[in-house]
Amino acid sequence: MSPEGRGPGGGPSRGPESVGDAPPTGDPRGPLAPQRPDHGSADATAKAHEGAQGLTGLEPPAATTGAEDAAGADADGRAPRAPRRRTGELAVYFVYDVGLVGTGDPAPVLEAVLGAGVRAVQFRAKAVPDGLAYRLARAVRRLTAHHGALLVINDRLDLALAVGADGVHVGQDDLPADVVRRLWPDGLLGVSVRTPAEARAAETAGADYVGAGALRSTATKDDARVIGLEGLERVATATRLPVVAIGGITVADLPALRRAGMAGVAVASAIARAPDPGRAAAAFVRAWQRASG
Numbered sequence: 001m002s003p004e005g006r007g008p009g010g011g012p013s014r015g016p017e018s019v020g021d022a023p024p025t026g027d028p029r030g031p032l033a034p035q036r037p038d039h040g041s042a043d044a045t046a047k048a049h050e051g052a053q054g055l056t057g058l059e060p061p062a063a064t065t066g067a068e069d070a071a072g073a074d075a076d077g078r079a080p081r082a083p084r085r086r087t088g089e090l091a092v093y094f095v096y097d098v099g100l101v102g103t104g105d106p107a108p109v110l111e112a113v114l115g116a117g118v119r120a121v122q123f124r125a126k127a128v129p130d131g132l133a134y135r136l137a138r139a140v141r142r143l144t145a146h147h148g149a150l151l152v153i154n155d156r157l158d159l160a161l162a163v164g165a166d167g168v169h170v171g172q173d174d175l176p177a178d179v180v181r182r183l184w185p186d187g188l189l190g191v192s193v194r195t196p197a198e199a200r201a202a203e204t205a206g207a208d209y210v211g212a213g214a215l216r217s218t219a220t221k222d223d224a225r226v227i228g229l230e231g232l233e234r235v236a237t238a239t240r241l242p243v244v245a246i247g248g249i250t251v252a253d254l255p256a257l258r259r260a261g262m263a264g265v266a267v268a269s270a271i272a273r274a275p276d277p278g279r280a281a282a283a284f285v286r287a288w289q290r291a292s293g
Contacts, residue, residue: 083166083188087209087242087263089119089150091292092284095268096140098125103132106139112278113271114147117285122169122266124154137163152188160187169211172198181206192246194227196238203239210239211266214247215257229260236261251287258291 094113101109110121123140125133137153141163144151152167153160157180160168167188170177177191191202193210202210212235214224224247227235236243242263249257249265257265267284274280 082186083150084186084208086120086150086166086188090209090242090244090264091288092118092281093120093122093244093264093266094118094271094281095122095124095154095266097268097272098123098128098133098136100269100272103128103136106136107143109272109277110140110143112276113281114143114149116278116281118149118281120150120152122152122154123165124268125156130159133159134162137165141165150188152190157183160184167208177202177205177207190244193235194225194231196234199235199239199241199243203241207241209242209244209263210235211244211246212236213245215245215253216248218248229256232257232262233260251283254284254287255291258288264288 096106096110114121121140121144123137125136128136133156137159141151150167151163151165152169153163153165154169155171155174157168157170157175159165161184165187167190168180168184169190169192170180171192172194177189180187180189188209189207190209190211191198191205191207193199193202193212199210199212212227212232214226215228215232217226218224226247232243232245243261244264244266245253245257245260245262246266249267250270254265265284265288271277271280271284
């Protein structure tokens with residue numbers, strides 16, 4: 001999934017740097033059930049490895065604990081719902097893009113974002129050595145498990161299985177969705193789409209939701225095709241799956257996106273590159289709740 005690439009104030013997103021701000025007080029989370037239409041170089045490598053040194057929680061994992069098993073459990077302590085039944089938690093879907101936040105400890109930004117009420121995280125690590133991607137993803141998994149939030153891995157089924165993620169999100173040029181579904185029957189499966197036909201194909205292949213866009217051009221993925229609000233609405237009317245909008249989304253877009261039938265929004269730089277990621281995340285959560293009535 002390719003999120004927006006505009007930084008605060010509409011300027012282009014900056015390069016990776018460490019981020020992390022304390023989350024705002026209070027718990028803005030609320031009912032976020034989807035609303036569907038009636039008809040979803042050597043130097044660089046060395047620096048990357050160096051960035052992993054001393055990261056909190058990036059050592060190889062120990063055996064799974066009972067607390068981790070309880071990730072996603074209901075407030076009354078009942079067993080967690082299967083990931084495929086949790087698409088309602090994709091309302092504000094944070095894309096943790098290593099290209100934006102860097103290879104430092106994920107805890108500062110994720111503690112702020114998850115504490116603000118975000119219930120789903122997608123881990124995206126392009127052009128990152130496999131070992132480092134694994135250690136970072138494991139750290140993200142521990143944080144999402146602690147908060148009972150979903151973790152979806154972008155593109156990499158192998159990485160998703162290795163870290164015990166809840167799901168995987170694939171694009172049109174990645175491993176085919178029907179193959180992913182056959183290999184991982186119980187995993188949450190998202191597929192990037194741009195057209196009604198692609199959305200219908202994803203549904204047939206066994207996807208649980210689709211990520212549709214881009215709403216507008218984005219520096220995060222400069223080859224993303226813009227389909228605009230009308231294109232998003234066409235996708236939403238073509239499938240029974242929840243549709244998550246992607247691409248340059250701001251808080252101001254949420255009412256129109258909700259009216260267009262979107263079940264959620266995927267956000268990267270508007271949260272990760274904000275001066276206070278927790279406050280930015282909370283603003284998205286509150287705005288979505290208001291738009292959902």
